[in-house]
Amino acid sequence: MTATSVSNFGSDSPSMASSMTGSARQSSVTSVSTSSITDATRQALLISLSQPSVFGHNHRKYSQPSISSPLSPGGVTRTGSVLPSTSDLQRYVNAYIQYFHPHLPFLHIPTLSFDSAEYVSNLRTAGMQPSFGQAGIIGGGGCLILAMAAIGALYEYDHAASKELFDSAKRMIQLYLEERRKADMSAAVNGSYNTTNNTPLWLVQAMLLNVIYGHNCGDKQSADIASTHCAALVSLARAADLAQPVASCEDPHGTALNDDASSSSTDPSQHGSHPAGHLAWLKWKDGEEGKRTLFAVFILSSLLVTAYNHAPAIMNSEILLDLPCDEELWAAESASDWMARGGSQAAEQTALPFAQALSKLLTANQRTPSGLSSSNWAQQQPYGRALDTRPSTFGCLILINALHNFIWETRSRHHSRQWTAKETESMFSHIEPALNAWQAAWRANERHHIQRPNPYGLGPLSADSIPLLDLAFVRLFINLGRSKEAFWQRDFDAMANEFSQGAEVAHHAEGSPGADHGLAGDHAADTKSRQGLRRPSQVLTTGHGSKREKYLRRAAFYAADSLSVSAKFSLTHADASSHELPLQSAMCFFDCSQVLAEWASTVQERVGRYLGVLGREDIDFAQVPAIMLLEAEDIDLLTKLDNICQMMEEKLVRQCNTFSTDFASLDPNVGPQQLDRIPGLREVGFGAKILKSTALMLEKAAVWPVTQVMASALEVHAAHMNQRAEASLTAFS
Numbered sequence: 001m002t003a004t005s006v007s008n009f010g011s012d013s014p015s016m017a018s019s020m021t022g023s024a025r026q027s028s029v030t031s032v033s034t035s036s037i038t039d040a041t042r043q044a045l046l047i048s049l050s051q052p053s054v055f056g057h058n059h060r061k062y063s064q065p066s067i068s069s070p071l072s073p074g075g076v077t078r079t080g081s082v083l084p085s086t087s088d089l090q091r092y093v094n095a096y097i098q099y100f101h102p103h104l105p106f107l108h109i110p111t112l113s114f115d116s117a118e119y120v121s122n123l124r125t126a127g128m129q130p131s132f133g134q135a136g137i138i139g140g141g142g143c144l145i146l147a148m149a150a151i152g153a154l155y156e157y158d159h160a161a162s163k164e165l166f167d168s169a170k171r172m173i174q175l176y177l178e179e180r181r182k183a184d185m186s187a188a189v190n191g192s193y194n195t196t197n198n199t200p201l202w203l204v205q206a207m208l209l210n211v212i213y214g215h216n217c218g219d220k221q222s223a224d225i226a227s228t229h230c231a232a233l234v235s236l237a238r239a240a241d242l243a244q245p246v247a248s249c250e251d252p253h254g255t256a257l258n259d260d261a262s263s264s265s266t267d268p269s270q271h272g273s274h275p276a277g278h279l280a281w282l283k284w285k286d287g288e289e290g291k292r293t294l295f296a297v298f299i300l301s302s303l304l305v306t307a308y309n310h311a312p313a314i315m316n317s318e319i320l321l322d323l324p325c326d327e328e329l330w331a332a333e334s335a336s337d338w339m340a341r342g343g344s345q346a347a348e349q350t351a352l353p354f355a356q357a358l359s360k361l362l363t364a365n366q367r368t369p370s371g372l373s374s375s376n377w378a379q380q381q382p383y384g385r386a387l388d389t390r391p392s393t394f395g396c397l398i399l400i401n402a403l404h405n406f407i408w409e410t411r412s413r414h415h416s417r418q419w420t421a422k423e424t425e426s427m428f429s430h431i432e433p434a435l436n437a438w439q440a441a442w443r444a445n446e447r448h449h450i451q452r453p454n455p456y457g458l459g460p461l462s463a464d465s466i467p468l469l470d471l472a473f474v475r476l477f478i479n480l481g482r483s484k485e486a487f488w489q490r491d492f493d494a495m496a497n498e499f500s501q502g503a504e505v506a507h508h509a510e511g512s513p514g515a516d517h518g519l520a521g522d523h524a525a526d527t528k529s530r531q532g533l534r535r536p537s538q539v540l541t542t543g544h545g546s547k548r549e550k551y552l553r554r555a556a557f558y559a560a561d562s563l564s565v566s567a568k569f570s571l572t573h574a575d576a577s578s579h580e581l582p583l584q585s586a587m588c589f590f591d592c593s594q595v596l597a598e599w600a601s602t603v604q605e606r607v608g609r610y611l612g613v614l615g616r617e618d619i620d621f622a623q624v625p626a627i628m629l630l631e632a633e634d635i636d637l638l639t640k641l642d643n644i645c646q647m648m649e650e651k652l653v654r655q656c657n658t659f660s661t662d663f664a665s666l667d668p669n670v671g672p673q674q675l676d677r678i679p680g681l682r683e684v685g686f687g688a689k690i691l692k693s694t695a696l697m698l699e700k701a702a703v704w705p706v707t708q709v710m711a712s713a714l715e716v717h718a719a720h721m722n723q724r725a726e727a728s729l730t731a732f733s
Helices: 003-007 028-035 039-049 086-103 142-155 159-190 201-216 220-239 259-264 275-308 335-340 343-349 354-362 393-412 421-443 466-477 481-488 492-501 521-531 547-568 576-580 583-611 632-666 686-700 706-728
Strands: none
Touching: 028 086, 039 086, 039 142, 039 159, 086 142, 086 159, 142 159, 142 201, 159 201, 201 220, 201 275, 220 275, 275 335, 275 343, 275 393, 275 466, 275 481, 275 583, 354 393, 354 421, 393 421, 393 466, 421 466, 466 547, 466 583, 481 492, 492 583, 492 706, 547 583, 547 632, 583 632, 583 686, 583 706, 632 686, 686 706
8 A cells, every 4th residue: 555545645635734733723722721720720739739648658559669759759758849830830731732632632621621629729628628528529630730731841842840740740649549548438437438429530631641651751760650550540440430331412401410520611601502502512521531531541551562562451352432422523612513513413323332343343354355456445345334434533543552452462362382374374364454444444534644734634643543553564473572571671682682582573483384375375365455455565475584584574564664654754753743743653663663674684694794784885686696695575675775764864964954053043153064964874784774763863852751762772772783784794694
């Protein structure tokens, strides 16, 4: 499949000039949310944060480590809390809404207001309320403000303030949980204990954001603690009944609202809607927001599976909910706007259960016709038309994460056991059609596009799924589990060794008599059908390399295609759109560069003593001995790899020259040092070159500090590749 077919990019696309200039449109509801953060809000936060721990410094409510940690408020001696000014808090929350929220839209921005009791009351005052120990606690919601502001500050490049806000949010969550424990004790004595009423949605949301932050702030200790909090996060979500389906809202006039809905909503008159319609909107919003919050936890869990080979905190089989609604319905800024877009009736008519949608994907191989030409399969078998309704944009993101979970589950069943040829072929025939079916569902929405900003004004969410699709195809053919575990431990040498020596990288390639057969002609018809929708997987029947090399090459073709499309569409971390890229884009660059490097180094070790270092020496692939040692597919992929390295270097050079010019304008005595190449890239082979280029790009990613960890890992990996290339020059086959 070409880049054009992936992205719906063509001459009839709207011009970039008419598209958005950022992740999300600036709207009136954004200013309403941020303006509700006042000096009184900040003062309440300061008072709450100044409280001592209810149960003492050594009490840890949810798996807090015994050592002192910035994530362990009880282990930190605080003489006072430092918070940004009110205007800075507003700016950071606004940055969260503008830049992070579009990638994970679980908060309902139109009704998000911070002037209710949960946000303006401090926990110390709440503890003295007459209702203390009954249905719940007044106050504590400020932890959501702090968690949002911590992430928003990253997008404002205020990393020091971001870290302080993160610490404050973690402390406030801890203090609230301690207050809740006191309330639970009192309620249990009075016989009025209710877990659901005692677990507000904002608590789950605040903890979710803090766990996301902890995993991606670049600090290993914070990441370890965040990892232990995943189970607590899921428990909180279940305690809030987020995992249970919400009763349908068929009554257009709505019913009585729960406390959270009424407290988080705005005045109906401000929305110009009839009060009954406003109540119906708020009731529907409550159910949808809870559902989206649970799915956000599910996405976090899945990304940790993909990034670090962690076991899922939520399994696919545990999801009993419908997929989220269409984004335009969710983003309706008023009750009248919501009803004009169909209201709850529109949501119910397009409702698609998660389990049904995933099952439809995983049974796509049973519906795929054989013998269709590559030119018409996509038109004859569009998954989006096979259902009564198609997944929403957020639903597509959820489903591609679910397919990553399924790949992990499939491999986990074969842990420490030899794969048979039948099992290998079964996995391929099961999952590859599912990925193609997912892509057909994604393409069924003509506004889905890989371009950033989205030329149809839809926002970045549709493009956010594509790096995960690319990774799924790569992961289908090789297992990166052990290397991911080493990366999590920050043992970068072990990570590199797992790629080169690990038995599980292509564990289904070795020891299977039919492995080559599984890549070959008996499934030519299936290959044709795949190529009609997705990039060709380069099925091989003969060749010089080992079975492991062939599986690596198959994955490397997908990796090369992913990096090529990203470079051509300016979707790298050296492009102007880097501020909009989600974390999975960095994950995709990280994995794809490593897979390409490992394949290139495997070929290098086979031919190095005859050809020299591929990518460093000037080699004519059309002449002897190269033409005798390399297959046509090898040459094709090496050419792709060379082009990718050149495009990435050009972007890095352009970025360096731009910053050089900017610095020169600040000091007229310093002339710009224009570069025409990046030092160190021309002296190494393909394996080290692609890793070093990607590392330099990830170093430029200024939002999430975890990209700096990725860059360091790739630099270490590149050194290993360079050593292997040099050793290959004197190695004997």
